[in-house]
Amino acid sequence: MGQCVRFDDSLKTVLAADASTAFGAQATFRQLADLIARGRVAADAETLARLRQLRDQVPASVRAAVARSFALAQPPKDLVAVFAEDEASVASAVLRGVRLPAGDWITLIPALRPSGRAALRRREDLDSDVMRALESF
Secondary structure (H helix, E strand, O other), X not given: OOOOOOOOOHHXXXXXXXXXXXXXXXXXXXXXXXXXXXXXXXXXXXHHXXXXXXXXXXXXXXXXXXXXXXXHOOOOHHHHHHHHOOOHHHHXXXXXXXXXXXXXXXXXXXXXXXXXXXXXXXXXOOOHHHXXXXXXX
């Protein structure tokens, strides 16, 4: 018997949605971020650029809520970086709750703003190597 492969067209559906309205932009932003966070869509240049493009159309409170939801997933470092480069309320929401391997944190730290690094310093669950990397800033 042959193997059945199911095609997941979630990304195609999300990207085809009408993001020209405030509601559409918010829905597309939320859905795309969720798909990336759950590993159903790659955190590649195209999808991350689409998130950045939508960001200005989505209120910071919604972006922060999406960022907080990542605490329940294992998002890729590049997705975390997109949220960490956002304004302080959004960046701190993602940096306070998300879990990343120590190597990913160490790679991400140099790109963080001082407020982002401050949010990480308040965490008690980070690896000692991550804390040493933070101390160098």
